Amino acid sequence: MTAAAGSIAERVAAVRERIAGACARAGRNPASVRLVAVSKTFGPETVAEALAAGIHEFGENRVQEALAKVPAVAELAAQRGLPVPTWHLVGHLQTNKARAAAGAFAILHGIDSTRLLQVLDRAAAAPVRVLLEVNVAGEPSKFGFAPEDVAGAVALAQTLPHIEVAGLMTVAPRADDPEDVRPVFRRLAKLARGLGLPELSMGMTEDFEVAIEEGATMVRIGRAIFGERG
Template identity: 50%
Template sequence: MTDEDDIERIPERLHAVRASIDEATARSGRPPASVRLLAVSKSKPPEAIRAAYAAGQRDFGENYVQEMVDKARLLEDLAGIRWHFIGSLQRNKAKLAAGVAEVIHTVDREELATELDRRAAAAGRVIEVLVEVNVGGEASKSGCAPEAVGALLAAVKRAEHLRVKGLMAIPPYADDPEAARPFFTRLRALRDEHGGPSLLPELSMGMSHDFPVAIEEGATLVRVGTAIFGERARRGG
Protein backbone atom coordinates (compact mmCIF):
# COMPACT_ATOMS: atom_id res chain seq x y z
CA MET A 1 0.00 0.00 0.00
CA THR A 2 1.29 3.46 -0.89
CA ASP A 3 -0.23 6.56 0.71
CA GLU A 4 0.14 10.17 -0.37
CA ASP A 5 3.04 10.73 2.02
CA ASP A 6 4.94 7.80 0.47
CA ILE A 7 4.34 9.18 -3.02
CA GLU A 8 5.53 12.65 -2.01
CA ARG A 9 8.74 11.14 -0.59
CA ILE A 10 9.61 9.14 -3.69
CA PRO A 11 11.85 11.84 -5.27
CA GLU A 12 13.95 12.25 -2.11
CA ARG A 13 14.18 8.49 -1.64
CA LEU A 14 15.27 8.07 -5.25
CA HIS A 15 17.93 10.72 -4.74
CA ALA A 16 19.22 8.91 -1.64
CA VAL A 17 19.35 5.55 -3.42
CA ARG A 18 21.17 7.04 -6.39
CA ALA A 19 23.66 8.70 -4.04
CA SER A 20 24.31 5.34 -2.36
CA ILE A 21 24.78 3.72 -5.77
CA ASP A 22 27.26 6.41 -6.78
CA GLU A 23 29.18 6.00 -3.51
CA ALA A 24 29.41 2.21 -3.86
CA THR A 25 30.43 2.54 -7.51
CA ALA A 26 33.20 5.01 -6.67
CA ARG A 27 34.34 2.90 -3.71
CA SER A 28 34.70 -0.05 -6.07
CA GLY A 29 36.79 1.94 -8.54
CA ARG A 30 34.19 1.49 -11.26
CA PRO A 31 33.18 4.09 -13.86
CA PRO A 32 30.28 6.42 -13.06
CA ALA A 33 26.94 5.27 -14.48
CA SER A 34 28.14 1.65 -14.72
CA VAL A 35 25.28 0.56 -12.44
CA ARG A 36 21.64 0.90 -13.47
CA LEU A 37 18.85 1.30 -10.93
CA LEU A 38 15.77 -0.86 -11.40
CA ALA A 39 12.87 0.51 -9.35
CA VAL A 40 10.81 -2.46 -8.15
CA SER A 41 7.25 -1.21 -8.35
CA LYS A 42 5.31 -4.40 -7.64
CA SER A 43 2.08 -3.77 -5.69
CA LYS A 44 2.56 -0.01 -6.05
CA PRO A 45 -0.05 2.13 -7.83
CA PRO A 46 0.52 3.89 -11.14
CA GLU A 47 0.73 7.22 -9.29
CA ALA A 48 3.86 6.05 -7.49
CA ILE A 49 5.46 5.04 -10.77
CA ARG A 50 4.56 8.40 -12.29
CA ALA A 51 6.26 10.14 -9.35
CA ALA A 52 9.44 8.11 -9.85
CA TYR A 53 9.30 8.71 -13.60
CA ALA A 54 8.96 12.47 -13.03
CA ALA A 55 12.10 12.24 -10.87
CA GLY A 56 14.02 10.70 -13.78
CA GLN A 57 13.54 6.96 -13.27
CA ARG A 58 12.92 4.93 -16.42
CA ASP A 59 13.49 1.25 -15.54
CA PHE A 60 10.76 -0.45 -13.48
CA GLY A 61 10.54 -4.05 -12.28
CA GLU A 62 7.39 -6.10 -11.77
CA ASN A 63 6.93 -9.57 -10.25
CA TYR A 64 3.48 -10.46 -11.56
CA VAL A 65 2.72 -10.60 -15.26
CA GLN A 66 -0.85 -9.33 -15.23
CA GLU A 67 0.09 -6.46 -12.94
CA MET A 68 2.88 -5.46 -15.32
CA VAL A 69 0.55 -5.63 -18.32
CA ASP A 70 -2.10 -3.52 -16.59
CA LYS A 71 0.40 -0.88 -15.49
CA ALA A 72 1.99 -0.71 -18.93
CA ARG A 73 -1.43 0.02 -20.41
CA LEU A 74 -2.21 2.71 -17.83
CA LEU A 75 1.20 4.33 -18.22
CA GLU A 76 1.67 4.04 -21.97
CA ASP A 77 1.94 7.84 -22.21
CA LEU A 78 5.29 7.78 -20.37
CA ALA A 79 7.84 7.90 -23.17
CA GLY A 80 10.95 5.79 -22.67
CA ILE A 81 9.66 3.76 -19.73
CA ARG A 82 11.19 0.27 -19.65
CA TRP A 83 9.46 -2.69 -18.02
CA HIS A 84 11.55 -5.48 -16.52
CA PHE A 85 9.96 -8.74 -15.42
CA ILE A 86 11.71 -10.03 -12.31
CA GLY A 87 9.30 -12.63 -10.89
CA SER A 88 9.01 -16.34 -11.43
CA LEU A 89 7.54 -16.87 -14.89
CA GLN A 90 5.29 -19.76 -15.90
CA ARG A 91 5.12 -20.85 -19.53
CA ASN A 92 1.42 -20.05 -19.76
CA LYS A 93 2.21 -16.40 -18.98
CA ALA A 94 5.03 -16.13 -21.50
CA LYS A 95 2.79 -14.57 -24.16
CA LEU A 96 1.78 -11.71 -21.88
CA ALA A 97 5.32 -11.13 -20.64
CA ALA A 98 6.74 -11.17 -24.16
CA GLY A 99 4.30 -8.50 -25.25
CA VAL A 100 5.38 -5.94 -22.64
CA ALA A 101 8.74 -6.62 -20.98
CA GLU A 102 11.90 -5.15 -22.44
CA VAL A 103 14.00 -7.38 -20.17
CA ILE A 104 13.10 -10.67 -18.46
CA HIS A 105 15.44 -11.45 -15.56
CA THR A 106 14.16 -14.91 -14.66
CA VAL A 107 14.80 -17.37 -17.47
CA ASP A 108 15.71 -20.49 -15.54
CA ARG A 109 14.98 -23.41 -17.89
CA GLU A 110 15.18 -24.24 -21.57
CA GLU A 111 11.44 -24.83 -21.95
CA LEU A 112 10.73 -21.28 -20.83
CA ALA A 113 13.33 -19.85 -23.20
CA THR A 114 11.77 -21.76 -26.09
CA GLU A 115 8.29 -20.51 -25.26
CA LEU A 116 9.46 -16.92 -24.84
CA ASP A 117 11.25 -17.08 -28.17
CA ARG A 118 8.09 -18.32 -29.86
CA ARG A 119 5.95 -15.64 -28.27
CA ALA A 120 8.44 -12.86 -28.99
CA ALA A 121 8.56 -13.95 -32.63
CA ALA A 122 4.76 -13.82 -32.86
CA ALA A 123 4.81 -10.31 -31.37
CA GLY A 124 7.56 -9.17 -33.73
CA ARG A 125 9.85 -8.33 -30.83
CA VAL A 126 13.34 -9.13 -29.61
CA ILE A 127 13.58 -9.40 -25.82
CA GLU A 128 16.64 -9.11 -23.63
CA VAL A 129 16.85 -11.90 -21.06
CA LEU A 130 18.96 -12.84 -18.08
CA VAL A 131 19.53 -16.37 -16.85
CA GLU A 132 18.46 -16.73 -13.22
CA VAL A 133 20.82 -18.79 -11.07
CA ASN A 134 19.90 -20.31 -7.71
CA VAL A 135 23.26 -19.49 -6.13
CA GLY A 136 22.10 -20.49 -2.64
CA GLY A 137 20.66 -23.86 -3.65
CA GLU A 138 17.38 -22.99 -1.93
CA ALA A 139 14.50 -25.33 -2.69
CA SER A 140 12.02 -22.47 -2.23
CA LYS A 141 13.57 -20.35 -4.98
CA SER A 142 13.58 -20.62 -8.74
CA GLY A 143 16.73 -20.42 -10.82
CA CYS A 144 18.89 -22.98 -12.53
CA ALA A 145 21.68 -24.74 -10.68
CA PRO A 146 25.14 -23.18 -11.13
CA GLU A 147 26.35 -26.26 -12.99
CA ALA A 148 23.48 -25.89 -15.49
CA VAL A 149 24.30 -22.32 -16.50
CA GLY A 150 26.37 -23.24 -19.54
CA ALA A 151 23.72 -25.44 -21.12
CA LEU A 152 20.96 -22.91 -20.48
CA LEU A 153 23.00 -20.05 -21.91
CA ALA A 154 23.61 -22.12 -25.04
CA ALA A 155 19.88 -22.78 -25.39
CA VAL A 156 19.01 -19.10 -25.04
CA LYS A 157 21.65 -18.10 -27.55
CA ARG A 158 19.98 -20.36 -30.11
CA ALA A 159 16.73 -18.41 -29.75
CA GLU A 160 16.38 -15.91 -32.60
CA HIS A 161 14.15 -13.47 -30.71
CA LEU A 162 15.96 -13.48 -27.37
CA ARG A 163 19.20 -11.70 -26.54
CA VAL A 164 20.95 -13.07 -23.48
CA LYS A 165 22.56 -10.21 -21.61
CA GLY A 166 23.79 -11.75 -18.37
CA LEU A 167 22.92 -13.45 -15.10
CA MET A 168 20.56 -12.75 -12.20
CA ALA A 169 20.40 -14.07 -8.64
CA ILE A 170 18.57 -13.61 -5.35
CA PRO A 171 20.82 -14.86 -2.53
CA PRO A 172 19.45 -16.29 0.72
CA TYR A 173 18.08 -13.48 2.85
CA ALA A 174 20.06 -12.34 5.89
CA ASP A 175 19.79 -9.23 8.02
CA ASP A 176 23.50 -8.60 7.57
CA PRO A 177 24.18 -7.45 3.98
CA GLU A 178 27.69 -8.89 4.19
CA ALA A 179 26.18 -12.38 4.36
CA ALA A 180 25.14 -11.96 0.71
CA ARG A 181 28.65 -11.16 -0.50
CA PRO A 182 29.77 -14.76 -1.18
CA PHE A 183 26.69 -15.33 -3.33
CA PHE A 184 27.28 -12.16 -5.33
CA THR A 185 30.90 -13.22 -5.77
CA ARG A 186 29.72 -16.62 -7.00
CA LEU A 187 27.43 -15.09 -9.61
CA ARG A 188 30.21 -12.88 -10.92
CA ALA A 189 32.53 -15.90 -11.09
CA LEU A 190 29.90 -17.83 -13.07
CA ARG A 191 29.62 -14.92 -15.49
CA ASP A 192 33.39 -14.91 -15.92
CA GLU A 193 33.43 -18.68 -16.48
CA HIS A 194 30.91 -18.35 -19.30
CA GLY A 195 32.32 -15.57 -21.40
CA GLY A 196 32.89 -12.63 -19.08
CA PRO A 197 31.48 -9.12 -19.35
CA SER A 198 32.09 -8.86 -23.08
CA LEU A 199 29.51 -11.59 -23.73
CA LEU A 200 27.42 -11.25 -20.56
CA PRO A 201 27.57 -7.58 -19.57
CA GLU A 202 24.74 -7.60 -17.03
CA LEU A 203 24.73 -8.88 -13.45
CA SER A 204 21.32 -8.31 -11.85
CA MET A 205 21.88 -8.66 -8.12
CA GLY A 206 21.31 -6.65 -4.97
CA MET A 207 18.12 -5.31 -3.38
CA SER A 208 17.18 -2.53 -0.97
CA HIS A 209 19.15 -3.84 2.01
CA ASP A 210 22.28 -5.16 0.27
CA PHE A 211 22.74 -3.38 -3.06
CA PRO A 212 25.95 -1.53 -2.01
CA VAL A 213 27.60 -4.91 -1.37
CA ALA A 214 26.30 -6.21 -4.70
CA ILE A 215 27.81 -3.21 -6.49
CA GLU A 216 31.15 -3.85 -4.81
CA GLU A 217 30.96 -7.38 -6.24
CA GLY A 218 30.15 -6.28 -9.79
CA ALA A 219 26.39 -5.71 -10.06
CA THR A 220 25.31 -3.71 -13.10
CA LEU A 221 21.57 -3.79 -12.27
CA VAL A 222 20.30 -3.37 -8.71
CA ARG A 223 16.65 -4.06 -7.90
CA VAL A 224 15.41 -1.59 -5.30
CA GLY A 225 11.80 -1.30 -4.17
CA THR A 226 11.22 -0.55 -0.49
CA ALA A 227 13.98 2.07 -0.27
CA ILE A 228 12.21 4.01 -3.05
CA PHE A 229 8.50 3.34 -2.64
CA GLY A 230 8.22 2.46 1.05
CA GLU A 231 6.93 -0.73 2.61
CA ARG A 232 4.49 -2.79 0.56
CA ALA A 233 1.45 -4.64 1.77
CA ARG A 234 1.50 -8.43 1.66
CA ARG A 235 -0.08 -9.85 -1.48
CA GLY A 236 -3.31 -11.66 -0.70
CA GLY A 237 -3.88 -15.23 -1.83
Protein backbone atom coordinates in the same frame (compact mmCIF):
# COMPACT_ATOMS: atom_id res chain seq x y z
CA MET B 1 17.66 -1.73 6.33
CA THR B 2 14.40 0.19 6.25
CA ALA B 3 13.38 2.58 3.53
CA ALA B 4 14.40 6.19 3.83
CA ALA B 5 11.84 8.68 5.08
CA GLY B 6 10.58 11.49 2.91
CA SER B 7 9.17 11.84 -0.58
CA ILE B 8 9.89 9.46 -3.43
CA ALA B 9 12.20 12.08 -4.93
CA GLU B 10 14.16 12.24 -1.67
CA ARG B 11 14.35 8.46 -1.49
CA VAL B 12 15.55 8.22 -5.08
CA ALA B 13 18.27 10.78 -4.34
CA ALA B 14 19.34 8.81 -1.25
CA VAL B 15 19.51 5.54 -3.21
CA ARG B 16 21.54 7.19 -5.96
CA GLU B 17 23.93 8.55 -3.35
CA ARG B 18 24.38 5.05 -1.95
CA ILE B 19 24.96 3.68 -5.45
CA ALA B 20 27.61 6.34 -6.04
CA GLY B 21 29.30 5.46 -2.75
CA ALA B 22 29.40 1.76 -3.58
CA CYS B 23 30.78 2.52 -7.03
CA ALA B 24 33.48 4.74 -5.52
CA ARG B 25 34.55 1.93 -3.21
CA ALA B 26 34.72 -0.46 -6.18
CA GLY B 27 36.41 2.00 -8.55
CA ARG B 28 33.40 2.02 -10.86
CA ASN B 29 31.48 4.68 -12.74
CA PRO B 30 27.97 5.11 -11.24
CA ALA B 31 26.65 5.23 -14.79
CA SER B 32 27.57 1.53 -15.09
CA VAL B 33 24.78 0.61 -12.65
CA ARG B 34 21.15 0.74 -13.77
CA LEU B 35 18.59 1.45 -11.08
CA VAL B 36 15.43 -0.62 -11.60
CA ALA B 37 12.64 0.55 -9.31
CA VAL B 38 10.46 -2.41 -8.38
CA SER B 39 6.93 -1.02 -8.50
CA LYS B 40 4.84 -4.14 -7.82
CA THR B 41 1.58 -3.34 -5.95
CA PHE B 42 2.08 0.42 -6.43
CA GLY B 43 -0.29 2.23 -8.77
CA PRO B 44 0.38 4.32 -11.88
CA GLU B 45 0.35 7.63 -9.96
CA THR B 46 3.14 6.43 -7.67
CA VAL B 47 5.14 5.14 -10.62
CA ALA B 48 4.68 8.49 -12.37
CA GLU B 49 6.03 10.22 -9.27
CA ALA B 50 9.17 8.09 -9.44
CA LEU B 51 9.41 8.78 -13.17
CA ALA B 52 9.31 12.50 -12.44
CA ALA B 53 12.10 11.94 -9.89
CA GLY B 54 14.36 10.62 -12.63
CA ILE B 55 13.72 6.86 -12.53
CA HIS B 56 13.49 5.51 -16.07
CA GLU B 57 13.39 1.75 -15.51
CA PHE B 58 10.75 -0.12 -13.53
CA GLY B 59 10.42 -3.74 -12.51
CA GLU B 60 7.22 -5.71 -12.11
CA ASN B 61 6.82 -9.18 -10.63
CA ARG B 62 3.54 -10.22 -12.22
CA VAL B 63 2.66 -10.07 -15.90
CA GLN B 64 -1.05 -9.41 -15.36
CA GLU B 65 -0.43 -6.47 -13.03
CA ALA B 66 2.02 -4.97 -15.50
CA LEU B 67 -0.31 -5.33 -18.48
CA ALA B 68 -2.73 -2.93 -16.80
CA LYS B 69 -0.10 -0.63 -15.34
CA VAL B 70 2.16 -0.08 -18.37
CA PRO B 71 -0.41 1.73 -20.56
CA ALA B 72 -1.73 3.72 -17.59
CA VAL B 73 1.77 4.98 -16.78
CA ALA B 74 2.41 5.76 -20.45
CA GLU B 75 -0.74 7.90 -20.51
CA LEU B 76 0.30 9.80 -17.39
CA ALA B 77 3.81 10.29 -18.79
CA ALA B 78 2.40 11.75 -22.00
CA GLN B 79 0.10 14.10 -20.07
CA ARG B 80 2.98 15.36 -17.91
CA GLY B 81 5.72 15.53 -20.52
CA LEU B 82 7.69 12.69 -18.93
CA PRO B 83 9.68 10.05 -20.81
CA VAL B 84 8.11 6.66 -21.42
CA PRO B 85 9.76 4.23 -18.98
CA THR B 86 11.43 0.92 -19.72
CA TRP B 87 9.83 -2.10 -18.09
CA HIS B 88 11.56 -5.18 -16.67
CA LEU B 89 9.91 -8.40 -15.53
CA VAL B 90 11.81 -9.26 -12.35
CA GLY B 91 9.62 -12.05 -10.98
CA HIS B 92 9.06 -15.68 -11.89
CA LEU B 93 7.54 -16.16 -15.35
CA GLN B 94 5.01 -18.93 -15.88
CA THR B 95 5.10 -20.59 -19.30
CA ASN B 96 1.47 -19.69 -19.99
CA LYS B 97 2.37 -15.99 -19.68
CA ALA B 98 5.36 -16.19 -22.04
CA ARG B 99 3.70 -14.62 -25.07
CA ALA B 100 2.31 -11.69 -23.10
CA ALA B 101 5.62 -11.11 -21.32
CA ALA B 102 7.62 -11.18 -24.53
CA GLY B 103 5.56 -8.30 -25.88
CA ALA B 104 5.28 -6.21 -22.72
CA PHE B 105 8.82 -5.99 -21.30
CA ALA B 106 12.19 -4.82 -22.57
CA ILE B 107 13.98 -7.55 -20.61
CA LEU B 108 12.96 -10.61 -18.60
CA HIS B 109 15.09 -11.26 -15.50
CA GLY B 110 13.78 -14.50 -14.06
CA ILE B 111 14.28 -17.09 -16.79
CA ASP B 112 14.88 -20.24 -14.80
CA SER B 113 14.55 -23.30 -17.05
CA THR B 114 15.45 -24.55 -20.50
CA ARG B 115 11.77 -25.32 -21.08
CA LEU B 116 10.89 -21.68 -20.46
CA LEU B 117 13.59 -20.59 -22.93
CA GLN B 118 12.06 -22.84 -25.58
CA VAL B 119 8.51 -21.68 -24.85
CA LEU B 120 9.59 -18.03 -25.05
CA ASP B 121 11.37 -18.64 -28.33
CA ARG B 122 8.23 -20.10 -29.87
CA ALA B 123 5.98 -17.39 -28.41
CA ALA B 124 8.04 -14.34 -29.33
CA ALA B 125 7.53 -12.43 -32.56
CA ALA B 126 10.91 -10.67 -32.21
CA PRO B 127 14.12 -11.35 -30.25
CA VAL B 128 13.64 -11.18 -26.47
CA ARG B 129 16.42 -10.09 -24.09
CA VAL B 130 16.60 -12.33 -21.05
CA LEU B 131 18.64 -12.87 -17.91
CA LEU B 132 19.06 -16.40 -16.62
CA GLU B 133 18.14 -16.71 -12.96
CA VAL B 134 20.74 -18.63 -10.96
CA ASN B 135 20.03 -20.14 -7.55
CA VAL B 136 23.59 -19.56 -6.38
CA ALA B 137 22.95 -20.52 -2.76
CA GLY B 138 20.96 -23.64 -3.67
CA GLU B 139 17.91 -22.59 -1.65
CA PRO B 140 15.04 -25.10 -2.08
CA SER B 141 12.46 -22.31 -1.97
CA LYS B 142 14.03 -20.32 -4.83
CA PHE B 143 13.71 -20.67 -8.58
CA GLY B 144 16.74 -20.70 -10.84
CA PHE B 145 19.38 -22.77 -12.57
CA ALA B 146 22.03 -24.49 -10.52
CA PRO B 147 25.35 -22.74 -11.26
CA GLU B 148 26.71 -25.85 -12.99
CA ASP B 149 23.75 -25.88 -15.41
CA VAL B 150 24.05 -22.30 -16.65
CA ALA B 151 26.60 -22.95 -19.40
CA GLY B 152 24.30 -25.57 -20.93
CA ALA B 153 21.36 -23.18 -20.82
CA VAL B 154 23.40 -20.48 -22.55
CA ALA B 155 24.45 -22.96 -25.22
CA LEU B 156 20.82 -23.92 -25.81
CA ALA B 157 19.76 -20.27 -25.98
CA GLN B 158 22.31 -19.65 -28.71
CA THR B 159 20.37 -22.08 -30.91
CA LEU B 160 17.06 -20.25 -30.36
CA PRO B 161 16.50 -17.42 -32.86
CA HIS B 162 14.24 -15.31 -30.65
CA ILE B 163 16.33 -15.44 -27.46
CA GLU B 164 19.19 -13.12 -26.49
CA VAL B 165 20.84 -13.97 -23.17
CA ALA B 166 22.16 -10.65 -21.88
CA GLY B 167 23.39 -11.86 -18.51
CA LEU B 168 22.56 -13.49 -15.20
CA MET B 169 20.32 -12.69 -12.25
CA THR B 170 20.06 -13.92 -8.68
CA VAL B 171 18.12 -13.33 -5.48
CA ALA B 172 20.47 -13.64 -2.53
CA PRO B 173 19.37 -15.30 0.73
CA ARG B 174 18.03 -12.98 3.39
CA ALA B 175 20.72 -11.97 5.85
CA ASP B 176 20.98 -9.52 8.74
CA ASP B 177 24.44 -8.53 7.51
CA PRO B 178 24.83 -7.92 3.74
CA GLU B 179 28.43 -9.06 4.02
CA ASP B 180 27.08 -12.57 4.57
CA VAL B 181 25.79 -12.71 0.98
CA ARG B 182 28.85 -11.17 -0.68
CA PRO B 183 30.06 -14.67 -1.73
CA VAL B 184 26.77 -15.21 -3.58
CA PHE B 185 27.26 -12.07 -5.66
CA ARG B 186 30.92 -12.82 -6.19
CA ARG B 187 30.16 -16.29 -7.50
CA LEU B 188 27.51 -15.02 -9.91
CA ALA B 189 29.90 -12.37 -11.25
CA LYS B 190 32.59 -14.97 -11.80
CA LEU B 191 30.12 -17.21 -13.61
CA ALA B 192 28.99 -14.37 -15.89
CA ARG B 193 32.58 -13.40 -16.72
CA GLY B 194 33.40 -16.99 -17.63
CA LEU B 195 30.47 -17.07 -20.04
CA GLY B 196 31.15 -13.62 -21.51
CA LEU B 197 27.82 -12.22 -20.31
CA PRO B 198 27.83 -8.47 -19.56
CA GLU B 199 24.71 -7.95 -17.43
CA LEU B 200 24.41 -8.84 -13.74
CA SER B 201 21.06 -8.23 -12.05
CA MET B 202 21.72 -8.64 -8.34
CA GLY B 203 21.09 -6.66 -5.20
CA MET B 204 17.92 -5.34 -3.58
CA THR B 205 17.15 -2.83 -0.83
CA GLU B 206 18.90 -4.90 1.85
CA ASP B 207 22.13 -5.68 -0.01
CA PHE B 208 22.51 -3.66 -3.21
CA GLU B 209 25.68 -1.85 -2.14
CA VAL B 210 27.55 -5.12 -1.66
CA ALA B 211 26.16 -6.34 -4.99
CA ILE B 212 27.50 -3.24 -6.73
CA GLU B 213 30.91 -3.75 -5.15
CA GLU B 214 30.88 -7.25 -6.64
CA GLY B 215 29.90 -6.11 -10.15
CA ALA B 216 26.12 -5.65 -10.39
CA THR B 217 25.05 -3.76 -13.51
CA MET B 218 21.38 -3.65 -12.43
CA VAL B 219 19.99 -3.35 -8.92
CA ARG B 220 16.32 -4.03 -8.18
CA ILE B 221 15.13 -1.57 -5.52
CA GLY B 222 11.58 -1.45 -4.22
CA ARG B 223 11.20 -0.59 -0.54
CA ALA B 224 13.99 2.01 -0.40
CA ILE B 225 12.18 3.98 -3.10
CA PHE B 226 8.47 3.30 -2.61
CA GLY B 227 8.32 2.44 1.08
CA GLU B 228 6.69 -0.56 2.70
CA ARG B 229 4.01 -2.39 0.76
CA GLY B 230 0.58 -2.59 2.29
